[in-house]
Amino acid sequence: MEALKEKLENPVELLSSALLSGDVEVVDLTHTLDPDFPVIVLPPEFGQCARFRMEEISAYDHRGPAWKWNTFTCSEHTGTHFDAPIHWISGRDLPNNTVDSIPPEHFVGPVVVIDCSEGSAQDDDFELTPEIIAAWEAEHGRIPAESWVFMRTDWSKRHGAAYLNMRDDGPHSPGPTPEAVRFLIEKRNIRGFGTETVGTDAGQGAHYTPPYPAHFYLHGAGKYGLQCMCNLDQLPATGAMILCAPLKIKNGTGSPLRVLALVPKGGR
Amino acid sequence: MVIPLQKPPRKNPQVRTRVPTLPSHHRSRSALFMAAAAAEGRFMLQVCAEPECLAVQYPARDACSSCLSDRLIWQDVSSRGKLIATSTVRTSTNIYFRERTPWRLGTVHLEIGPSVMCHLHSEVTVGDEVQLINRLDKSGQSVLLALPMEKAPLQEDDMQLRELTCDPKFRRILITDARNPNAYALAKSLLEAGASAVFIGEAESWRPYPDRSKLESLQGVELVSLDVTDTSSVQELAGEFGGKVDILINNARFVRPGGIQGRGDVGFAMDEMQVNYFGMMRLAQAFAPAMAGRSADGVNSAVAWVNVLSAYSLVSNPGFGSFSASSAAAHSLSQCLRAEMASSGVRVVNVYCGPTEDEGHQPLPPPKVPASTLARELVKALQAGLEDVYVGDIAKDIRRKFMESPKVLEKEMTSLEAL
Numbered sequence: 001m002e003a004l005k006e007k008l009e010n011p012v013e014l015l016s017s018a019l020l021s022g023d024v025e026v027v028d029l030t031h032t033l034d035p036d037f038p039v040i041v042l043p044p045e046f047g048q049c050a051r052f053r054m055e056e057i058s059a060y061d062h063r064g065p066a067w068k069w070n071t072f073t074c075s076e077h078t079g080t081h082f083d084a085p086i087h088w089i090s091g092r093d094l095p096n097n098t099v100d101s102i103p104p105e106h107f108v109g110p111v112v113v114i115d116c117s118e119g120s121a122q123d124d125d126f127e128l129t130p131e132i133i134a135a136w137e138a139e140h141g142r143i144p145a146e147s148w149v150f151m152r153t154d155w156s157k158r159h160g161a162a163y164l165n166m167r168d169d170g171p172h173s174p175g176p177t178p179e180a181v182r183f184l185i186e187k188r189n190i191r192g193f194g195t196e197t198v199g200t201d202a203g204q205g206a207h208y209t210p211p212y213p214a215h216f217y218l219h220g221a222g223k224y225g226l227q228c229m230c231n232l233d234q235l236p237a238t239g240a241m242i243l244c245a246p247l248k249i250k251n252g253t254g255s256p257l258r259v260l261a262l263v264p265k266g267g268r
Numbered sequence: 269m270v271i272p273l274q275k276p277p278r279k280n281p282q283v284r285t286r287v288p289t290l291p292s293h294h295r296s297r298s299a300l301f302m303a304a305a306a307a308e309g310r311f312m313l314q315v316c317a318e319p320e321c322l323a324v325q326y327p328a329r330d331a332c333s334s335c336l337s338d339r340l341i342w343q344d345v346s347s348r349g350k351l352i353a354t355s356t357v358r359t360s361t362n363i364y365f366r367e368r369t370p371w372r373l374g375t376v377h378l379e380i381g382p383s384v385m386c387h388l389h390s391e392v393t394v395g396d397e398v399q400l401i402n403r404l405d406k407s408g409q410s411v412l413l414a415l416p417m418e419k420a421p422l423q424e425d426d427m428q429l430r431e432l433t434c435d436p437k438f439r440r441i442l443i444t445d446a447r448n449p450n451a452y453a454l455a456k457s458l459l460e461a462g463a464s465a466v467f468i469g470e471a472e473s474w475r476p477y478p479d480r481s482k483l484e485s486l487q488g489v490e491l492v493s494l495d496v497t498d499t500s501s502v503q504e505l506a507g508e509f510g511g512k513v514d515i516l517i518n519n520a521r522f523v524r525p526g527g528i529q530g531r532g533d534v535g536f537a538m539d540e541m542q543v544n545y546f547g548m549m550r551l552a553q554a555f556a557p558a559m560a561g562r563s564a565d566g567v568n569s570a571v572a573w574v575n576v577l578s579a580y581s582l583v584s585n586p587g588f589g590s591f592s593a594s595s596a597a598a599h600s601l602s603q604c605l606r607a608e609m610a611s612s613g614v615r616v617v618n619v620y621c622g623p624t625e626d627e628g629h630q631p632l633p634p635p636k637v638p639a640s641t642l643a644r645e646l647v648k649a650l651q652a653g654l655e656d657v658y659v660g661d662i663a664k665d666i667r668r669k670f671m672e673s674p675k676v677l678e679k680e681m682t683s684l685e686a687l
C-alpha cells in the first residue's frame with residue numbers, strides 16, 4: 001500500500017504511466033537526415049556547411065559478413081540542429097557555451113508556440129515582432145521564464161528550392177526582428193528560440209541591425225537555438241515540453257539532434 | 269561509298285547485349301611510343317639520327333633497319349602515301365575481327381619511305397593518294413588507317429573509322445555537373461555533333477544557379493538528379509540510367525585558390541577531394557561496369573569516359589596548390605580507371621584544361637579557356653578518337669614542358685621568381 005502511494009506520488013512514474021496510456025503523446029519535431037536536405041548557403045569564398053553524407057562500410061558482405069554499418073559526415077549545423085552560444089561571436093566567451101558543457105537540465109523543458117503560419121503564407125519575409133508577441137500573450141498568458149519559444153511558420157512543409165527560397169538578393173524566409181529577440185531575452189528570460197526555417201534568423205536577417213539578431217542576441221545571452229524543425233503545427237500554444245539533447249561533442253558549437261515534444265492528449 | 273549510319277532503333281529486350289571483344293593488343297615496348305602518339309592523334313615514326321642515314325623506320329624497332337644504329341628518334345612525319353594493295357578479310361580466327369567482317373586492309377607506300385599495313389576507310393581504293401591516321405583501337409594500341417585526301421561525305425560514318433573514334437553522333441551523353449559554367453557549352457556542342465540525348469546531372473536542386481533555364485531550353489537535354497559527393501545519388505542515377513550512358517563527361521569540379529599555409533584548415537581541401545577525386549571514384553564505381561558491358565552494343569555502344577582535368581594535375585600551381593593536388597589525385601585515378609576499362613575497350617579520355625573563364629579563376633590574367641573552346645576541343649577529340657587532349661595555351665605549354673622535363677617544369681612553377 002505504501003509502495004503504491006509512493007508510486008502515485010512519483011512524478012516520473014506518473015509521466016511514464018501517462019506516456020504508456022497515451023495521455024501524453026510524443027511528437028517528433030525532427031527532419032530525417034537526408035543528403036539532399038537544404039543547408040545554409042554562404043558566399044563561395046567562405047567555408048561551407050557540410051551536407052549530410054553516408055558511406056557504407058559493410059552490408060553483410062565481404063567487408064563484414066554479418067553486419068551492416070555506415071560512416072556519416074555532416075556539419076554540426078546540418079539538418080534539424082541545436083545552436084550553442086559558442087556558435088556566434090557574441091557568445092564565444094561565455095561559460096558553459098558548448099554542447100558538452102551546457103547543463104543537461106537545459107535540454108528538457110517547457111515550450112510555447114507562436115503561430116505565424118498565416119502571415120508567413122502571405123509574406124516570405126514575415127517578421128515576428130514584439131506586437132505579435134504581445135497579442136499572443138494577451139491570448140495565452142505571459143511566456144514563462146526558462147521556456148523555449150518556437151516560431152511556427154509551416155515553412156517545414158516547403159520542399160526543394162521553395163525552402164531556402166534563394167533569390168539574387170539572398171534567401172527569403174520568416175524570422176524575428178531584433179526587437180522581438182531582445183524582448184524575449186530581456187523581458188521574458190527565455191531558454192531558447194526555435195524555428196522551422198534553415199536558421200533562427202530570417203532569410204534576410206543579414207540586413208537587420210545587428211545582422212542576424214537572433215543569433216547575436218540569443219547566443220550573447222547564453223541562450224540556445226533550434227532550427228530546421230518540423231511538425232510545429234502539432235504542438236499546442238502552451239503546455240508542451242521538449243527534449244532536445246545535442247550530441248556531446250567536445251567544444252561543439254551545435255549538433256544535429258532529435259527534437260521530441262511531449263504533448264498532453266488532445267493538446268495537438 | 270560510306271554507308272550512312274542509321275539512328276539505332278530502340279533496343280530489343282530479347283536480344284542479349286553483345287559481349288565486348290578486343291583486337292590483338294600485343295606490342296613491343298618500342299611500339300608503345302606509337303600508342304603514345306596515337307593518344308594525341310599524332311603521326312610519329314622513328315627516324316635514324318645518323319646524319320648519313322636518316323632512314324624512317326616502320327614498324328617500331330630498337331636498331332635502324334638500314335645502318336643498325338640505335339639512335340632512333342620519334343618524330344612527327346608526313347602521313348601521306350599511295351595505296352598500293354588492298355585485301356578484304358572475310359573471316360578471321362580473331363573474334364573481334366570475325367564479328368566485324370568484311371574488314372578491309374591495305375598496304376600504303378609512304379612518301380617518306382616505308383610501306384605499312386593499315387586499315388582502310390571505305391572511300392579509298394588501290395592507286396589512291398591517301399593520308400594515314402595513327403589512332404588507338406579498342407585494345408588501346410596504335411593502329412594506322414588510310415583516309416582519302418579530301419574528306420568524304422559522311423566520312424565519320426565509316427564502320428572501320430568509327431571503331432577507332434568516340435563520335436557522339438547517335439550516342440547518349442551524361443554530363444555530370446549542370447552547375448559548372450561549361451555545362452551549357454558542352455551540351456550544345458554535343459547536340460550539334462549529333463548526340464541523341466544529353467543528360468545533365470544537377471546537384472542540390474534546392475539551390476538556384478544561373479544557367480538552369482538555358483540548359484532546360486536546349487532540345488535534347490534532360491536534367492537528372494546527381495551529386496558526385498553523394499554516393500546514394502550517384503548509385504541511384506546509375507541504377508536508372510547506367511545502361512543508357514554511351515559517353516560520360518565528368519565536368520564536376522570544386523576549385524578555390526590557396527595552397528597549404530594560407531588556408532590554415534583542410535575544409536576546402538576536403539571539398540576539392542570530395543568532388544575532384546572521390547567524385548570520380550563514385551562515378552566510376554557506379555557507371556563504369558554498365559558502360560564496360562555495353563562497349564560492343566551497336567551504333568550507340570558505350571564508348572568513352574571523359575575526365576575534364578586541370579593541366580595543374582601534371583604540376584602544382586602553388587597559387588591553387590590544394591586544388592592542384594586534388595587534380596593530381598584525380599589524374600592518377602583516371603589512369604587506374606583506364607587500366608580497369610582496358611578490357612572493355614571503353615576509352616578513358618583525359619582533357620587537360622588550362623585556367624578556365626569562370627569565377628574560380630576570375631583574378632587570374634588571360635589567357636583563360638572559354639567554355640566554348642573547351643566544348644569544341646572536347647567534341648573534336650571524341651570525333652577524332654583521341655585519348656589525351658590539352659585545351660588552351662597554358663595547358664599546351666605545360667604539356668610541352670612536361671614532356672621535355674617534369675623536373676624543370678616543377679622548378680619553373682615553384683621557383684621564387686614564379687611566386
